[in-house]
Amino acid sequence: MECILCGHEKAHKHGKTAKGIQRYKCPHCGQTFPENLNTLYYNRHLSSDEVHTILQSHAEGSSLRGVSRISGRAYGTVVSLIRDAAQKAQMVHNHEVQQITTEEIIGDEMWSFIKKTEAL
Ligand SMILES: [Zn+2]
Structure with missing residues (x-):
C-alpha cells in the first residue's frame, strides 16, 4: 500500500x-x-450504512435536524459528516473538472442563508 x-x-x-x-x-x-485515514470513516463512530443513510437523507432534502432524528445521531455529528463529505466532493470536483470550455452555464440549485433573527 x-x-x-x-x-x-x-x-x-x-x-x-x-x-x-x-x-x-x-x-x-x-x-x-x-x-x-482521509476517508469519512476516520475518527468517527459511524458505520458505512449510517454514513450512507445520513448523506442520502441530506441529498434528498431532509433538514439537518430531521436527519439527526432519523439517524439517531447528534446534530453536530450529522453536520460534521455532511461538511466533510461536501469538502471531499469539492476536492474531487476541482480535480476532475478542469479546463472545460463552455458557452452556457446553467445552475439548477442555489441556496442562501440571509439572517437568523431573535424571536420577539
Ligand atoms: Zn511514508
Missing part, C-alpha cells in the same frame, strides 16, 4: 487499531496510519 503521508510505495501492514481497522507503517517516513 502507498503511504498516505509521504507517498512511499511500500507501506506494510502493522497490526490493527482498537476498532479492528488495518494499520500500516511506512518504512520511509516511519509513520503509522490506519487504512481509513
